[in-house]
Amino acid sequence: AQSVTQPDIHITVSEGASLELRCNYSYGATPYLFWYVQSPGQGLQLLLKYFSGDTLVQGIKGFEAEFKRSQSSFNLRKPSVHWSDAAEYFCAVGPQTGANNLFFGTGTRLTVIP
Amino acid sequence: EPEVTQTPSHQVTQMGQEVILRCVPISNHLYFYWYRQILGQKVEFLVSFYNNEISEKSEIFDDQFSVERPDGSNFTLKIRSTKLEDSAMYFCASSPQVNEKLFFGSGTQLSVL
Numbered sequence: 001a002q003s004v005t006q007p008d009i010h011i012t013v014s015e016g017a018s019l020e021l022r023c024n025y026s027y028g029a030t031p032y033l034f035w036y037v038q039s040p041g042q043g044l045q046l047l048l049k050y051f052s053g054d055t056l057v058q059g060i061k062g063f064e065a066e067f068k069r070s071q072s073s074f075n076l077r078k079p080s081v082h083w084s085d086a087a088e089y090f091c092a093v094g095p096q097t098g099a100n101n102l103f104f105g106t107g108t109r110l111t112v113i114p
Numbered sequence: 115e116p117e118v119t120q121t122p123s124h125q126v127t128q129m130g131q132e133v134i135l136r137c138v139p140i141s142n143h144l145y146f147y148w149y150r151q152i153l154g155q156k157v158e159f160l161v162s163f164y165n166n167e168i169s170e171k172s173e174i175f176d177d178q179f180s181v182e183r184p185d186g187s188n189f190t191l192k193i194r195s196t197k198l199e200d201s202a203m204y205f206c207a208s209s210p211q212v213n214e215k216l217f218f219g220s221g222t223q224l225s226v227l
Contacts, residue, residue, distance in 0.1 A: 042220050044205065
């Protein structure tokens with residue numbers, strides 16, 4: 001069965017510090033992998049996605065993520081967090097079969113302190 | 115960047131009432147979706163819609179739910195007889211092609227009393 005686990009419900013980091021948000025997935029085949037961000041009152045915005053090729057993918061707003069097949073992980077990273085990065089972050093997996101029914105994790109809420 | 119628009123942002127209804135959630139997808143997109151998020155839980159896929167018919171639906175999407183594209187711009191989710199457990203944030207999304215980036219709306223918070 002498909003599942004996505006984001007083990008950290010809430011993370012607090014200082015502005016300028018580095019960030020890593022964890023995501024582990026369980027999927028029957030090679031999945032497509034996504035990270036979305038949701039700011040208060042906003043919709044889900046795609047940060048980055050992995051379909052194939054280079055396992056280190058770059059996204060918007062200075063985020064990157066690395067696909068590690070052996071660990072079934074797709075962790076999101078940013079070297080220096082800005083106060084505007086405070087939001088809810090969702091990892092998601094989807095099939096490579098042509099459908100778009102994404103399976104989401106429960107999300108990680110990021111708080112940034114000055 | 116183009117946006118998916120959802121109205122209303124918050125809807126309150128009585129249990130057993132019908133409710134229609136409205137979405138305006140991005141104009142040149144061909145695939146439309148509804149997702150929902152119960153408070154504190156995961157965002158869950160409900161249904162995908164392409165070429166004026168449902169292409170895929172989850173177990174959540176039972177006979178109480180229906181979707182429609184009544185004209186060239188709107189995409190609606192109808193819940194025929196709402197239950198308390200239908201209280202959730204409902205997200206509409208659209209994409210130009212399958213496996214392309216999904217554009218999500220800001221959601222409609224449905225509260226069933």
